[in-house]
Amino acid sequence: xxxxxxxxxxxxxxxxxxxxxxxxxxxxxxxxxxxxxxxxxxxxxxxxxxxxxxxxxxxxxxxxxxxxxxxxxxxxxxxxxxxxxxxxxxxxxxxxxxxxxxxxxxxxxxxxxxxxxxxxxxxxxxxxxxxxxxxxxxxxxxxxxxxxxxxxxxxxxxxxxxxxxxxxxxxxxxxxxxxxxxxxxxxxxxxxxxxxxxxxxxxxxxxxxxxxxxxxxxxxxxxxxxxxxxxxxxxxxxxxxxxxxxxxxxxxxxxxxxxxxxxxxxxxxxxxxxxxxxxxxxxxxxxxxxxxxxxxxxxxxxxxxxxxxxxxxxxxxxxx
Amino acid sequence: xxxxxxxxxxxxxxxxxxxxxxxxxxxxxxxxxxxxxxxxxxxxxxxxxxxxxxxxxxxxxxxxxxxxxxxxxxxxxxxxxxxxxxxxxxxxxxxxxxxxxxxxxxxxxxxxxxxxxxxxxxxxxxxxxxxxxxxxxxxxxxxxxxxxxxxxxxxxxx
Numbered sequence: 504x505x506x507x508x509x510x511x512x513x514x515x516x517x518x519x520x521x522x523x524x525x526x527x528x529x530x531x532x533x534x535x536x537x538x539x540x541x542x543x544x545x546x547x548x549x550x551x552x553x554x555x556x557x558x559x560x561x562x563x564x565x566x567x568x569x570x571x572x573x574x575x576x577x578x579x580x581x582x583x584x585x586x587x588x589x590x591x592x593x594x595x596x597x598x599x600x601x602x603x604x605x606x607x608x609x610x611x612x613x614x615x616x617x618x619x620x621x622x623x624x625x626x627x628x629x630x631x632x633x634x635x636x637x638x639x640x641x642x643x644x645x646x647x648x649x650x651x652x653x654x655x656x657x658x659x660x661x662x663x664x665x666x667x668x669x670x671x672x673x674x675x676x677x678x679x680x681x682x683x684x685x686x687x688x689x690x691x692x693x694x695x696x697x698x699x700x701x702x703x704x705x706x707x708x709x710x711x712x713x714x715x716x717x718x719x720x721x722x723x724x725x726x727x728x729x730x731x732x733x734x735x736x737x738x739x740x741x742x743x744x745x746x747x748x749x750x751x752x753x754x755x756x757x758x759x760x761x762x763x764x765x766x767x768x769x770x771x772x773x774x775x776x777x778x779x780x781x782x783x784x785x786x787x788x789x790x791x792x793x794x795x796x797x798x799x800x801x802x803x804x805x806x807x808x809x810x811x812x813x814x815x816x817x818x819x820x821x822x823x
Numbered sequence: 824x825x826x827x828x829x830x831x832x833x834x835x836x837x838x839x840x841x842x843x844x845x846x847x848x849x850x851x852x853x854x855x856x857x858x859x860x861x862x863x864x865x866x867x868x869x870x871x872x873x874x875x876x877x878x879x880x881x882x883x884x885x886x887x888x889x890x891x892x893x894x895x896x897x898x899x900x901x902x903x904x905x906x907x908x909x910x911x912x913x914x915x916x917x918x919x920x921x922x923x924x925x926x927x928x929x930x931x932x933x934x935x936x937x938x939x940x941x942x943x944x945x946x947x948x949x950x951x952x953x954x955x956x957x958x959x960x961x962x963x964x965x966x967x968x969x970x971x972x973x974x975x976x977x978x979x980x981x
Contacts, residue, residue, distance in 0.1 A: 520972065521941055527922040528942040531846045532839055533856055541838070541860045545830050548867045 848891035933968035
């Protein structure tokens with residue numbers, strides 16, 4: 504009945520006791536009546552369970568059939584409703600009309616003033632006012648500097664004119680003209696330009712007073728130069744009225760061309776750079792190596808400036 | 824594998840085993856009969872597929888154990904002092920009653936071990952699997968149960 508026992512103290516339990524236990528349990532059996540009763544109950548329960556299962560299955564089948572029928576009815580109803588619906592375009596037009604009417608009927612949104620719409624402009628006005636107040640002293644300083652410059656400019660022009668006059672009396676006419684022009688540029692224009700630079704630094708245009716001072720200086724110089732030219736021109740006319748072959752210096756020294764020296768009369772065909780004399784005799788005895796060439800021409804084509812001794816001098820060579 | 828349940832066949836195969844186990848737990852024929860019927864009712868209500876008769880038998884034993892434990896825990900249960908009336912041979916009743924009473928007097932954990940081991944022939948490993956206890960625990964319970972039975976039946980105390 505039983506295999507190998509796996510307990511260690513089997514000898515403790517003798518065979519007699521084991522046999523008694525088996526006999527005792529063997530006697531414990533239900534009666535036939537009890538067994539039949541239990542079996543009958545079980546069969547009745549089994550039949551009941553089977554009946555419930557069948558009923559459940561029938562109910563499930565009925566529910567499924569009902570669901571299918573409902574789905575079919577719903578599908579038919581949906582198809583019918585689709586057929587009864589209006590034309591989509593007409594529906595959309597009606598919807599658009601309804602929406603437009605609703606928009607017109609809807610109250611207009613009120614204009615709401617936000618706090619920042621008031622605060623920001625007010626702050627901007629305050630900032631601009633503060634900047635204007637702070638920049639007042641600076642503008643006053645600028646105007647004062649400008650007035651000082653205007654007051655100082657005539658004095659500078661006057662001093663420049665004086666220097667130009669001195670230079671005209673002392674230096675040759677060309678140098679004098681340069682000096683005058685340089686003086687003009689270095690005094691009047693410098694004064695005016697300095698004022699102009701200062702004004703430009705503040706972003707302002709040169710003032711009319713500065714321009715007037717500059718023009719006044721130029722008028723003075725032009726008058727001086729014209730006077731010099733007139734004086735010198737008379738001497739030149741006298742000199743050049745003679746023969747070109749003799750050259751006379753500014754200080755009245757007489758030059759005569761060395762015989763045999765290359766010389767050429769100035770003619771109408773003469774051009775700038777033509778050599779008109781190569782050597783001259785100084786005071787009819789001393790010779791000096793000079794080069795006389797046509798330097799430039801001015802307004803009168805018959806008059807030529809001659810370069811003498813390598814310097815540009817106001818000797819005029821008249822056409823022979 | 825057996826599909827479904829033929830409750831009559833299963834009942835005829837295992838009715839005595841389940842009944843004896845329930846009797847060893849509950850101690851009287853009426854409770855054992857009720858418990859046996861409930862065990863098979865469970866199988867009727869929820870049919871199961873068993874891999875063989877031994878699987879079927881083991882499942883019924885475990886189900887009977889659990890059911891009997893629940894019955895013993897139930898506060899509504901009134902212990903019946905009646906002796907079993909369906910003993911087969913009244914001539915042997917005195918001797919078997921003494922042995923059976925000694926077994927029924929054991930605590931529940933010892934009774935199930937004694938019945939499954941000595942009458943149903945399960946090994947301690949099988950009993951451990953059925954009871955949800957380690958095999959060593961089952962062996963200890965068997966040893967203790969034997970000592971108690973020997974004492975109760977007039978043998979020497981260990």
